[in-house]
Amino acid sequence: MILQHADTPGYTSDLECYLRHSGYESLRKALALQPRALSDGKSQTPQEFIRQEVMTSGLRGRGGAGFSCGLKWSFVDRKSGKPIYLICNADESEPGTFKDRQIIYKDPHQLIEGMIISCFANDVHLAYIYIRGEMPDGAKLLNKTIQEARAKNFLGKNILGSGYDLEIYVHRGAGAYICGEETGLIESLEGKRPYPRIKPPYFPAVLGLWMCPTIVNNVETLCNVKHIVAMGGAEFAKLGTPNNTGTRIVSLSGHVNRPGYYEIEVGKVTIGELINDPVFGGGLRDGRKLKAVIPGGSSAKVFKAGEKFNIKGKEVAMLDLPYDFDSLIQAGSMSGSSAIIVLDDSTDIVEALANIAEFYAHESCGQCTPCREGSLWMSKALQRLAHGEGRASDADYLLKIADNIPGGRTICAFGEACSWPVQSFVAKFKDEFVAKGKADEERRAKERVEPVAKPSQRHQLSTAHK
Numbered sequence: 001m002i003l004q005h006a007d008t009p010g011y012t013s014d015l016e017c018y019l020r021h022s023g024y025e026s027l028r029k030a031l032a033l034q035p036r037a038l039s040d041g042k043s044q045t046p047q048e049f050i051r052q053e054v055m056t057s058g059l060r061g062r063g064g065a066g067f068s069c070g071l072k073w074s075f076v077d078r079k080s081g082k083p084i085y086l087i088c089n090a091d092e093s094e095p096g097t098f099k100d101r102q103i104i105y106k107d108p109h110q111l112i113e114g115m116i117i118s119c120f121a122n123d124v125h126l127a128y129i130y131i132r133g134e135m136p137d138g139a140k141l142l143n144k145t146i147q148e149a150r151a152k153n154f155l156g157k158n159i160l161g162s163g164y165d166l167e168i169y170v171h172r173g174a175g176a177y178i179c180g181e182e183t184g185l186i187e188s189l190e191g192k193r194p195y196p197r198i199k200p201p202y203f204p205a206v207l208g209l210w211m212c213p214t215i216v217n218n219v220e221t222l223c224n225v226k227h228i229v230a231m232g233g234a235e236f237a238k239l240g241t242p243n244n245t246g247t248r249i250v251s252l253s254g255h256v257n258r259p260g261y262y263e264i265e266v267g268k269v270t271i272g273e274l275i276n277d278p279v280f281g282g283g284l285r286d287g288r289k290l291k292a293v294i295p296g297g298s299s300a301k302v303f304k305a306g307e308k309f310n311i312k313g314k315e316v317a318m319l320d321l322p323y324d325f326d327s328l329i330q331a332g333s334m335s336g337s338s339a340i341i342v343l344d345d346s347t348d349i350v351e352a353l354a355n356i357a358e359f360y361a362h363e364s365c366g367q368c369t370p371c372r373e374g375s376l377w378m379s380k381a382l383q384r385l386a387h388g389e390g391r392a393s394d395a396d397y398l399l400k401i402a403d404n405i406p407g408g409r410t411i412c413a414f415g416e417a418c419s420w421p422v423q424s425f426v427a428k429f430k431d432e433f434v435a436k437g438k439a440d441e442e443r444r445a446k447e448r449v450e451p452v453a454k455p456s457q458r459h460q461l462s463t464a465h466k
């Protein structure tokens, strides 16, 4: 649905091509809607109707948390008298994720159309696309796309004679993962450091950009709105599975034969099919064996090959898990940004985690002590362990730190994001972490190397270093 044209030979990102493929028809439909009389005698505005259709569709956010889009829109404070803003989150920084950029680079008018309809439905007259700094070509293309749309009056004043005005601006980030977190993003858009805001009270729907009601939605989420208007919320809800409706673009990377992005109906394809089916991942490279799967971007808890889960009272093997929001949560992880990273048996699991932990230690914004210090301690311990300076007790040490970061101790969900990989990797592959630390200790003893600092001293050292 979302990628139906993107990779068709001859399909280009320009307006003429988009119009030849029914582009902006959903917008015309939305703007032509008339107020409707309801059975209870009340009337419903076109905007309310679209919002209701989005609710009926069951669309859940594609940015990470999988929150209901219709519900999010229903929280918007429409009585404050302040302007309402909409921000498209095009930061796409979660390691392993490369889906939003396919839309931006290959079918940008689809995003603009989805945004215009979403803005119309929410009485928004000024919207932003916050795009990751590392995508300068995407920003350029989006600016060109906006110009093309404005030239044909799909944007600007009195859009298509409807009386509705809207402007969209592109804002480039400067390459920080935390700018993807919606309140950090808002701070950055206001020209400040992207320090996430505490919720409550700063729920964007009430106190967002410039302390005004603000909707933040992911690129793919907003594209879906175009299709909901085209087919109706109830039809859309038939795609996918109950409570997990529509399609999702899955970024598949790692040790598979055919890494890439694949649009699937949510829940209609299993993790095993995504990895092994010839139309998706095509199996593991060089006939190797599966070791682990990170199912939703690097912050999602890892699955170990051969794991089994209790899903609604039934035992389900990891590879048989339907790739949807709810099944993955029930299996103790999440589909997150729908990025699957496949690790085969050649993977050094300690090094893999050290790599992930280094990323999070670098990207913590530093506001909250547990996250700022904890992410750094975990990274340092893992770097030591990965480079021959570990100890057998490091596994427990790592778990102790990771268990003390999340759970309401931090301002934003980055605290969870940096802890979940450590908690899950160490718990599920503990023998490998312990064995590596033990081997390092034995080697050092043999070499009569001075023992490394005790954990408590290391805390001081790492803090002093920071």
Ligand SMILES: Cc1cc2nc3c(=O)[nH]c(=O)nc-3n(C[C@H](O)[C@H](O)[C@H](O)COP(=O)(O)O)c2cc1C
Pocket: 060, 061, 062, 063, 064, 065, 066, 067, 069, 072, 089, 090, 091, 092, 093, 094, 177, 178, 179, 180, 181, 182, 183, 216, 217, 218, 219, 221, 222, 412, 413, 414, 417
């Ligand atoms: C640390 C962190 C990074 C995030 N990065 C992104 C991102 O790059 N893109 C994105 O769409 N959402 C990201 N999110 C989720 C956003 O905060 C927000 O929930 C999302 O943009 C809402 O859109 P949706 O409801 O359409 O999914 C991130 C969240 C956290 C905690």
Ligand code: SF4
Pocket: 178, 195, 196, 363, 364, 365, 366, 367, 368, 369, 371, 372, 410, 411, 412, 413, 414, 415
């Ligand atoms: S949890 Fe981490 S990233 Fe989020 S606000 Fe606190 S220090 Fe910053």
